[in-house]
Amino acid sequence: MSIEIKAPTFPESVADGTVATWHKKPGEAVKRDELIVDIETDKVVLEVVAPADGSIAEIVKGEGETVLSNEVIARFAEGAVAAAPAAAATPAAEAKPAAAPAEKLVNPAARKLAEENNVNTAAVSGTGKDGRVLKEDVANHLKSAPAATPAVAAPAPAPIEAAGERVEKRVPMTRLRKRIAERLLEASSTTAMLTTFNEVNMKPVMDLRAKYKDQFEKVHNGTRLGFMSFFVKAAAEALRRFPVVNASIDNNDIVYHGYQDIGVAVSTDKGLVVPVLRNTENMSLAGIENAIRDFGLRARDGKLGIEEMSGGTFTITNGGVFGSLLSTPILNLPQSAILGMHKIQERPMAVNGKVEILPMMYLALSYDHRLLDGKDAVQFLVTIKDLLEDPARLLLEI
Template identity: 65%
Template sequence: MAEIKAPVFPESVADGTIVEWHVTEGQQVNRDDLLAEIETDKVVLEVVAPDNGVVTRIVKQVDDTVLSDELIAEFEAGASASAEAAPAVDPDQPAAPVQPKQETDGGEPVQASAESDHKDQSPAVRKAAKESGVDPKNVEGSGRGGRVTKTDMSNPTLKADSSITSDSGRPVAEAVGERTEKRVPMTRLRKTIANRLLAASQETAMLTTFNEVNMKPLMDMRTKYKDQFEKRHGTRLGFMSLFVKAATEALKRYPAVNASLDGDDIVYHGYYDIGVAVSSNRGLVVPVLRDTDRMSMADVEAKIREFGGKAQEGKLGLEDMVGGTFTISNGGVFGSLMSTPILNPPQTAILGMHAINDRPMAVNGEVKILPMMYLALSYDHRMIDGKEAVQFLVTLKELVEDPTMLLLDL
């Protein structure tokens, strides 16, 4: 009998929570099949089967807290599932109805009352119900025979007489005609994000300075070379790679912006690890580009696209997000015109990019319509003086408006 344990968490992660089991006791699995998912303060970790065999016992149930390297299940390698074991089910197909057992009491047959509340619900529906807090039995089903499907759970239409409560008895959702309310618990990741943002606003002397950048030179360069760039490097040319390279150069000139605070000490970093904020289904995550001073623009573009794909699939690992000396957040992809980004402690500065809009600008005494972007630099005033912050942002603006300065090291 082998033990299946939780992954070894890094020092910054104290524990995790079982959010889903993808197998049941007695189910046969193959090597590397996904068994369970554990949510930590930063990422969701996957537990896979160590070999072909059978999961004989599940020790930790959904919503249980687990510690690093703690036993969560028992496993028998090389074994086969018994005839009574539940077969594997397609997650998008409804499970077969459970036939109630017949018992006898004094010779008369009596129907057992052990019918499950989850009868006819697929694993995908049960997973969606756990994530949303909405009970499928109170959702109007569009499937065969009124069955609730995964699509129904993604945008639930509650039955008119439904009143849903959580395990604690508190109402989760109430339907009054077409007006509904839904109460769901925050995920561990969302709680961590909330706590960190609140701490950043309360424990730092945060200030934001703004500037604007003419994006026309960069847009012209991209239009001219994007096809050659993609053909040569196998990845598309975006704006983020030049902003990363420009920020790296500006950080070299103003090292206080690349520093961090550790108690009463100032830590000046001799390397440039830039975090790029990425929105995912589970919340905001900030994977880190390592040693950006040594990366080419093609390297930056390829890595950012890799991070984006992993974030949407929930595949980002802790090693992708730890550390970082500076952060860039691009709210412009969602249409944001201007914002004051919040610091990502212990970093002392964060750059906010925004939407590119055509605006009338005065150029050499003439009015021209130019594609302009607002830039925002939030910084910890305890560490960075206003002069350094403004000069950093002006340097970044100049490098973006004239990309050849990067090539000529000017």
Template identity: 65%
Template sequence: MAIDIKAPAFPESVADGEIATWHKQEGDTVERDELIVEIETDKVVMEVVAPESGTITKIAFAEGDTIESEAVLATLEPGAVTAKPSAPASTEATAASDSTPGEAPQMGPAARQLVEEHGLDPSAISGTGKGGRLTKEDVMAHLAGAPSGAASAPGAANIVDSPALDESPQPSGERVEKRVPMTRMRARIAERLLDASQQTAMLTTFNEVNMAPLMKLRKQYKEQFEKTHNGTRLGFMGFFVKACCEALKRFPEVNASIDGNDVVYHGYQDVGVAVSTNDGLVVPILRDADFMSIADIEAAIRDLGLKAKDKKLTMDDMTGGTFTLSNGGVFGSLLSTPILNPPQTGILGMHTIQERPVAIDGQVVIQPMMYLALSYDHRLIDGKTAVQFLVTVKGLIEDPARILLQL
């Protein structure tokens, strides 16, 4: 009996998705749990795998089509998969190199985007992935090894490659442009940022924090911490998350959200941590962060960062959140005004640590200082509350023992 292969159930915050890449075609055989299609939403790329071994008898949507939650994507006729006759066994790399000339190999969304941006012929690139699958690294290596002025696909002569990948000089006097469609994720990010600026009364307050005590503590226990917690590194984010959780308990308005004419106060702290990826900024969530230890927070942030890089974040990882931290300091930002992530009413911006002269006990000394910025929705949070929240975070970071003692 034929089996319908359906799209995953999208959460309420995701209206629809788009078929990004079909990895199988009609008539292809698949093994159980083998990747069939990738769906791109405005938050994550979702993978759909085969529920049983069998043959794909029908595909209902083409790449680029928009689909709704739980839409029937394809039909699978279950049955034992019979190996196709082939040449004597050889390595996957050899099989890939012997493929039919001009036949496009399978590739993921990242590799496909690079191929399209640079007007490359995918059949001319050697794939090192499973079964000759073309990876992003394969395309990067091909670009790095391509001679300057190498011929590209027809119609690509006037496209400017990304400077990070091709720094060859352009012909003098030539005015070239590059036009590519936004990904669904980038378009959704743009929409949400515009909504945040137009639909909230956003205001930002600033302060600075002396990082010397925390840096001293980190230096003292860094190696011991890493050994005790199975390689988890001791960073600053764990302390800032714990400091924010404590401050959110004291100032619940900053942890609340506005729903129509109602204010929703959350009795928990689900903290989002902004992560930069090649496709845009994503905000995975640390659930019940107030009950997590600093080691748990550091390990979770590392795991979520790796999942974001590999495009493995799930809807559950991205949904919810009552407050957000954004660390622009890792890129060298000295000061910024972070934008709210509605329906949240507060976001803390961290920045680069810079040595500056400050006055301590009547003496001018050089200290490692960091600017903090709290953007908040003035419809709900008064200036006094916002300033007191930020001062609380500052005090906890400058005296880390208070975090453990909840003082």
């Protein structure tokens, strides 16, 4: 029986996609729900799995080709290869007992993680239904066998270029990277972008975190108390006090949003993505930490949905995790402002006429001067600074 394999249904904001990688070749045996192809859009990478046991009869759209929503990309032969392996295995069943592990059920996400880390799924113990190997099983296998990585990686340095050679490599830009480039250029050319800076003493937050982090983790079922949740709550409160920072320009209109949906920039191997925390004004610190952790894990594995990265009224980006001491973040259109966090650096500061060594962080607020005056932008940033330097204000809303 022949089945048409179609591209996923793209949202209205996504016009088309590109076939990134075919994981199976025509005629190769495929299990039901096994990953067969990745389709890359300008926002996420979508996975297409096999509809049944069988094999790919024909690939209609090759790697690098553009596909539309629900367009046929391949034809699938259901059960076409089911008999062949059984017949081949019958005479050699006793001589080749090792063939059994090949039938192990493996989730697509687990298979992808295993391939990225050169792990044989046959050696991984599955904890899912019917012994299915889950992504967590592969992760636990990697943790329990750290010594295996250097052994596999050892031969890698072999292809060393001869001294004096000037090697160049040209690769096509991914659709996601092209879209990021387009949006950055659009923000730079269509807005009157300006950046204001301030610095915040992180000692109060660090002391509060050190005092309650163990108790916080116990009460909230293992959720760790980080810095980002404080910044999100401070930003949500500041946005409530300065609605114009939470607004956006739509042609000749100003759209004021009665909610604070804050995007948190997450860096991945394929580029920067910005999943959105909805209604942060109603979220707890633990809820924010859980959501950000979940976003980070799924962004790494390419599992974020397009709807989770759509919208947003304000964005926070943290270059400090990479060691950045100071930067000027670029607006995430159509938003009117973006907050940049940076590295916490101990510096001598004058406090009440005395010099003290304090953990300081530079904050940067880039904003669209067409909508925000300097007064509003500066006061907004000072509000975030005050809330972080006296976290009790977040609770008292003062």
